[in-house]
Amino acid sequence: MTAAATTLTSDVATGRDLVHAELDVVRAHLAGRDPGPADERLVGLRSRAGGPTPLDEIEACFDLSGFERRTLLLACGPELVGEVGRELVEHTGRPSVCFGTALAKLPGAHWDAVTHDAPLRHWGLLRPAEPDSVLASPLVPDERILHHLVGIDVLDEQLELLSRHVDAPVELAPTHETIVAEVVRRWATSGPVVLRGPQARTTRAIAAAACAAAGLAPRLLGAADLPAGAADLVVLLRRLARETVLGRVAWVLDLDDAPASFAAAAGRALRSGEAPIVLTVSSRPGGAPVEGLGLPVLQVPRLGxxxxxxxxxxxxxxxxxxxxxxxxxxxxxxxxxxxxxxxxxxxxxxxxxxxxxxxxxxPRADVGSLAQVREPEAGWDRLVLPGPQLAQLRALVASVRHRSTVLDGWGFGASARGRGAAALFAGDSGTGKTFAAEVVAHDLELDLVHVDLSQVVDKYLGETEKRLARLFDAAEDGGMVLLFDEADALFGKRSEVKDSHDRYANVEVGYLLQRLESFAGLAILTTNARSALDQAFTRRLSAIVSFPYPDRAARERMWSQALPASLPRGDVDLARLAEADLSGGAIAAAALQAAYLAADDGGSLTTEHLAQAVRWELGKSGRVAGRGAAPVRRPG
Missing domain, CATH: 1.10.8 (Helicase, Ruva Protein; domain 3)
Incomplete structure (x- = not known):
């Protein structure tokens, strides 16, 4: 056993001796004996202990009178010393103390100690077993108080089930340290405070740091786990305050899962409570409403x-x-x-x-089912575009890669509308817009978040904004590239308001405009119907890249790239294939279909396999193949 452990054990033993010695004084009063000898022994032990006992702490922190202190100790007596129960039976006829006995037997008795708002009952230090008969009911001490009196450091059982420990960060940025200091200051002057920010984990970490700065261990509570009724909530908040005293604990209350009625029910209870509580809530749409709480709200900004x-x-x-x-x-x-x-x-x-x-x-897990997160692998050598479009894409990459240098180091940040970049890739279907987004993300060494519009758009009011906020926040945290394919479904023109559906749709577009402008990352929108986009979006775009339909030379390059080097093939005439009027996406699809035909036809790709696949691709749009596109001949 270490020296520190030995000292701790000695302190606990001394504290227990003092509690037992003081209990002996109370037992003397109960039995009608002279308490002098027991008092002398208690004074001697106190002089050697040199510090407050657990009972001293309870008396001071909960403002007990001497009579209330003795009543509490006598109520705990049968649990602390077995003989006390026998003595109670001998002198009162029952094995436990009641308020009536305490008033009759203990010195300093006063009637207001019995009331529900006096410390013993207000703080739940003990409770009448039969509330309808307060004076005659046996008094039941709270288990947490018993543990504290004998030096056992164990959390209140109910609170242990409702909460969990959170670690306070070792070090914070100056911006966050300022918020921590303000929380502690407001605890000392006005009570609970709300922290609101875009990153839930950061906001909770700052809250935990505030607890630690006040010398208290932080524990996290979920608002959904708290009682719904105001009266029950008041009782729980008192229990929280009591545990702060006994266990040196402060409380972080997460509001992100709070029911809609929470603010109305909890505001008054929180304002009048005495526990050090810091509430945390998301600043994204759909975050719990905190205005009804009537508590000060501190914003937690993103760091520069x-x-x-x-x-x-x-x-x-x-x-x-x-x-x-x-x-x-x-x-x-x-x-x-x-x-x-x-x-x-x-x-x-x-x-x-x-x-x-x-x-x-x-941050990859934060997008959930709203999008597919991919690690893109395509490089610039596989992107077939004219020089001007390639130059635009490379400039877009440069704007993201050197953002910090230009905006912060060179001072452009003071006049820039935002730190992020938003680009529109416009062109017919299959011209390489999505593929170009992969190339850009690969060059930046960032994940590509391909937004699933079917999961994002919701018919219920506000749900679409919540899901979009989750995507934007996750992308901003992790530097991911947001890709909105067929963006006109989300970013379409606002319409004249004729009904509630139009109004809500316009609200969604308005939110997107604001969020796109404040987004600090890279967002790429693709569309094959540029005219369908709201003009307000185009004014906020860093780049608009028009993807042309590939000419014959471009198609020949695409065919070359679409056929892997490991593919067994004969003499394939790429120039002949390039005569077919196909987009890049259709060429890739035709190459894959031809490979399946070749695998089923003996294992070597021929021009005939490719010609058949080309005819099928043209047929999808109601067109027919030009010259040389002969049907494939199958054996037998």
């Missing part, structure tokens, strides 16, 4: 690239890892990790993983 770089560098240093300054700057410009994720990334780098890839992995 400079603070993100400093926080990440400090975390790497704590983990015994490091990274070049250029890589740190690039990562800070691309990724806005939550506070807990920064430490996870630092640990992964210390374990030998690359910094960029470690950051890239963290």
């Amino acid at each position: 690239a400079g603070e993100r770089r400093a926080v990440l560098a400090a975390a790497l240093e704590r983990a015994g890892a490091g990274a070049p300054e250029s890589e740190l700057a690039a990562v800070a410009g691309a990724f806005d990790l939550s506070v807990p994720d920064v430490d996870v990334v630092a640990g992964e780098v210390a374990a030998g993983h690359g910094l960029w890839q470690a950051c890239r992995r963290r």
Whole structure:
């Protein structure tokens, strides 16, 4: 056993001796004996202990009178010392104390100690077993109080089921430290406070840091787990406050799962409660309404690239890892990790993983079923486009890669409308718009989030905005590229309001306009109906890239790329194939179909297999093949 453990054990034993010695004084009063000898022994033990006992702490923190202190101790007596129950039977006829006995036997008795708002009952230190007979009912001490009196540090059982411990971050950025200090200040002056921010994990981490800064252990509660009734909630909040005193605990209350009625029911109880509570809520659409709570709300902003770089560098240093300054700057410009994720990334780098890839992995799960997250693999060499369009795409990549340098280092951030980039890829179906988005994301070494519009658009009011906010926030956290294919389904023109459906649709478009402008990442919209887009969107675009229908030379290059080097084939006439008027997407589909024909026809691709596949692709749009597109001849 270590010296610290030995000291702790000694302190607990001394505390128990003091509780038993004080109980002996109360037992003397119960039996009608002279309490002097027991008092002398208690004074001697106190002089050697040199500090307050657990009972002293309870008396001071819950403002007990001397009579209430003695009543509480006598009520706990049968649990602490077996003989006390026998003595109670001998002197009162029952094995437990009641208020009537305490008033009759203990010194300093006062009637108002019996009332429900006096400390003993108000704080649940003890309760009448039969509430309808307060004076005669046996008094039942709370189990948490018994444990505290004998020096056992165990959380209140009910609160342990409702909450869980959360770790406070080791270090925060100055912006977040300022919020922590403000929370602690408001606890001391006005009570609970609300933190609202775009990153739930960051907001909770700041709340936990505020608890730690006040010298309290943070525990997380979910609003959905709290009682719905105002009276029951008041009782629970008192229990929280009591545990703060006994266990040095403060409370983080997550409102993101709160029912719609929570604010109305909980506002008054929270304002009048005495527990140190910090409430956290998302700033995205659909976040729990907090205005009805009547509590101060502090905004938790996203950090700038400079603070993100400093926080990440400090975390790497704590983990015994490091990274070049250029890589740190690039990562800070691309990724806005939550506070807990920064430490996870630092640990992964210390374990030998690359910094960029470690950051890239963290937020992938946050998009859920709303989109498909892909690691794109296509490079520039596979993209067949005219020079002007390629130059636009490379400039788009440069605007993302060098955003921090231009906006922060060179001072353009002060006049720029936003930190992000939004591009429209317009052109006929199959001209390579989605493929180009993959190339851009691959070059930036970022994930491509292909938005599933069927999962995003919802008929219920506000649901579409909630889901879009979740996507935008996840992409902003993880530097992911958002891809909205067939964007006119979401970004269409606003219409004249004739009914509620039109009004809600216009609200969605308005939200998208605002969110697209404030988005700090890269969003790519594709459409084959550019005229269907609301003009307000086009004014907010960083680039509009028009994808032309491929000419014959481009089609020949596409055919060459569509046929893998490992494909067994004879002498295929690519120039002849390029005569067919197909888009890039149709060429890829025809090449795949021809490969299946070849596999079924002996294993070697021929021009005839390709010609048949071309005829089928043309037939999809009601066209027929030109010269040379002979039907495939099958053996037998």
